[in-house]
Amino acid sequence: AQSVTQLGSHVSVSEGALVLLRCNYSSSVPPYLFWYVQYPNQGLQLLLKYTSAATLVKGINGFEAEFKKSETSFHLTKPSAHMSDAAEYFCAVSDQDSGYSTLTFGKGTMLLVSP
Amino acid sequence: NAGVTQTPKFQVLKTGQSMTLQCAQDMNHNSMYWYRQDPGMGLRLIYYSASEGTTDKGEVPNGYNVSRLNKREFSLRLESAAPSQTSVYFCASSEQNRIGEKLFFGSGTQLSVL
Numbered sequence: 585a586q587s588v589t590q591l592g593s594h595v596s597v598s599e600g601a602l603v604l605l606r607c608n609y610s611s612s613v614p615p616y617l618f619w620y621v622q623y624p625n626q627g628l629q630l631l632l633k634y635t636s637a638a639t640l641v642k643g644i645n646g647f648e649a650e651f652k653k654s655e656t657s658f659h660l661t662k663p664s665a666h667m668s669d670a671a672e673y674f675c676a677v678s679d680q681d682s683g684y685s686t687l688t689f690g691k692g693t694m695l696l697v698s699p
Numbered sequence: 700n701a702g703v704t705q706t707p708k709f710q711v712l713k714t715g716q717s718m719t720l721q722c723a724q725d726m727n728h729n730s731m732y733w734y735r736q737d738p739g740m741g742l743r744l745i746y747y748s749a750s751e752g753t754t755d756k757g758e759v760p761n762g763y764n765v766s767r768l769n770k771r772e773f774s775l776r777l778e779s780a781a782p783s784q785t786s787v788y789f790c791a792s793s794e795q796n797r798i799g800e801k802l803f804f805g806s807g808t809q810l811s812v813l
Contacts, residue, residue, distance in 0.1 A: 593739065616799035627703070627789055627804030628742075635799050674741060678798045684749050685798045686757065687732075691741040 586611040586679045588658075590690035598698050603647075603662040605693050607675035610656065616678035617658045618687070619649055623671045631673075634658060645669070670697045701725050703805035705790050711811045712780045720775040720808050722790030728803070730796040731773035732757075733765065735786040736807070742789065748773055749796035780812045 591606040609615050616635055620628040632643025639651045649660045660673060675690040706721045724731065729750045734742040734757075744757030746765040754765050762784060764776045773792075777784055787809050791802040 618801075625806070627791075627806045628802075629804070630801050633799070633801065678800070680798045684747075684755060685796050685800065686744055686747065687802055688744075688758075689734075689741040691739055 585681070585688070586615060586677045587688060588617070588675045588677050588690040590675050590693050592693055593691065594694045594696060596696040596698065597665045599667055600664050603660070603665045603669065603695065605660040605673050605675075605695065607649075607658045607660065607690060608656050609658060609675075609677055611677065617649075617651065618676040618678070619643065619647070619658075619660050620674045620676060620689075621671050622674065622692075628674065631660070665695075665697050667697050667699070670695055703790055703792055703803055705788075705805035705808050707808060708806070709809050711813065712777075713813055714781060716780050717776065717778050718780065718810075719777075720788055720790075720810075721772070722774065722805060723772045724790075724792040724803070725771065726792060726794075726803065727770070728792040728794050729770070730793045730800075731767065732791040732793075732802065733763075733773070733775045734789045734791065735759065736789060737786050745775065745788075747796070780810075782812045784810065785812045786810060 587610045618633045619631040632641045634651045642648045703724045732747040733745040748754045748767040751770045790805045793800040
């Protein structure tokens with residue numbers, strides 16, 4: 585089964601600073617990778633997804649992620665953090681078994697943004 | 700457009716009580732999912748329904764049952780609630796059950812079992 589590992593349960597940045605949230609995947613085949621965001625008291629929303637069309641994927645709200653096969657990584661970045669980016673971020677991988685597909689999530693990284 | 704709607708939003712149960720969490724989507728999606736979210740554990744799949752008339756176990760199905768009532772609705776039942784089932788439950792849907800598909804999530808049900 586495929587899996588993802590998110591490094592760091594909490595990341596703190598200042599407003600205007602670079603955001604870097606780390607995700608490594610384990611997969612024996614080319615993976616489909618996702619980043620989802622969860623704002624307080626809400627469900628998850630898709631930020632971006634990688635489906636092998638391009639290694640640099642741009643998402644909503646200025647976020648982007650780069651797929652690096654040599655490093656088995658799919659880190660999420662944003663050049664300049666806003667207060668509104670404070671949320672929990674989940675990396676996920678799409679897996680398939682016996683003809684069915686499921687989405688497996690990492691444990692999440694809480695992004696804290698200070699003024 | 701409501702998307703994925705879950706009821707109730709909050710629930711407190713005593714150990715041994717039963718309850719059903721309701722989920723409905725209005726996007727004409729074929730596939731629906733139930734996840735639970737626990738601190739430090741991320742989201743874990745409980746059950747899913749790839750299409751109307753089918754259901755399958757996910758990673759953590761013990762203590763739960765599901766019913767795909769029709770294409771719109773997918774309910775999750777706790778027959779005899781236990782404190783270990785205290786969690787936030789999310790329902791999700793997707794157009795199809797295929798690799799790389801985007802999931803749409805409801806806003807969650809916060810369940811406490813005392």
